[in-house]
Amino acid sequence: MPNVRVSSFGVSLDGFGPGHSQDLQNPLGVGGPLVMEWFFPTNTFRQMQGLGPGETGTDDQIAAQGMKGVGAWILGRNMFGPIRGPWPDDKWQGWWGEEPPYHVPTFVLTHHARAPIKMKGGTEFRFVTDGIHAALKQARAVAGDRDIRIGGGVSTIRQYLRAGLIDELHVAVRPVVLGAGEALWAGLDLPALGYEAERHVAGERAMHVFLRKKT
Numbered sequence: 348m349p350n351v352r353v354s355s356f357g358v359s360l361d362g363f364g365p366g367h368s369q370d371l372q373n374p375l376g377v378g379g380p381l382v383m384e385w386f387f388p389t390n391t392f393r394q395m396q397g398l399g400p401g402e403t404g405t406d407d408q409i410a411a412q413g414m415k416g417v418g419a420w421i422l423g424r425n426m427f428g429p430i431r432g433p434w435p436d437d438k439w440q441g442w443w444g445e446e447p448p449y450h451v452p453t454f455v456l457t458h459h460a461r462a463p464i465k466m467k468g469g470t471e472f473r474f475v476t477d478g479i480h481a482a483l484k485q486a487r488a489v490a491g492d493r494d495i496r497i498g499g500g501v502s503t504i505r506q507y508l509r510a511g512l513i514d515e516l517h518v519a520v521r522p523v524v525l526g527a528g529e530a531l532w533a534g535l536d537l538p539a540l541g542y543e544a545e546r547h548v549a550g551e552r553a554m555h556v557f558l559r560k561k562t
Contacts, residue, residue: 350494350514351483353504354413356531357382357519357553363528364501371429374442381523385553386410395448406519406550413517418493419486420453421479423503427455427472434461441472452489454482456503479506501529511541514560519553 358364359382366376375383386392391410393401401407428439441447446467454475461474475482486495497507507513518531537543541561548555 349418349487349490349492351497351507351512352494352514353497353499353516353518355386355410355517355519356499356504357386357521358531359521359523359525359528361524361526362530362532363525364499364504364531365425366525366528369425369429374429376528378525378528381525382519382521384523385519385521385550388552402551404551405548405555406552409517409519409548409550409555413496416494417451417496418490419451419495420449420498421482421486421495421503421507422453422455422498423500424455424457426498426500426503427457433459437462437464440464440466446470447472452486453498454486456482479503479510479512483507483512501531504531505535508535508537508540508542511560515545516542516558518556518558519550520556521553 356364364382366373366378369376373379385406388402389407389410390401390403391407391414393399427441430439447470450469452471452473454473456479457474457476460476463474464472466472473485475485483495497504497513537558542558543561545557545559547557
């Protein structure tokens, strides 16, 4: 059975994913890149960016595993870009250039309709205006027997957790503190929602914690 999962989501010790004040100059918010410093040196990330070889340790193995078997992605609008409110035009096509790293249909949650965008490498951004359940239904329809990956950001993951729709969740906990930003766990009673910590693995730059919804 395909899983709905979160993989390789970086968080700080004090529970923040992106930092505060996201804008064009700070895609991950102020301080946000610190929570992803485990991922950037990996061979997985560097190959995605067309760079030279990277590190191939535990962090890389876990990052590579998270990219496998994905048939569709779901992203919050902030993950797609810094624009708020109605789309002013069709110029913004994401942070990633002409060939985003997704390579499959990718559903973007938004309150404002927009035509789909086909990108190089197989990514097609499809904009969903009627909520998380509708996005998941559409993702399931295209994913087939492959997993659906919830890419973030924090608000999107929290919505799917509250609805009990995530099967497994991998967070990479970085030994940094941000003090402010988007809090992943605030107000969530994970045991009451049916989640438990299944295992943890020490990487070179992060502690990888895997949670799973009880069956």
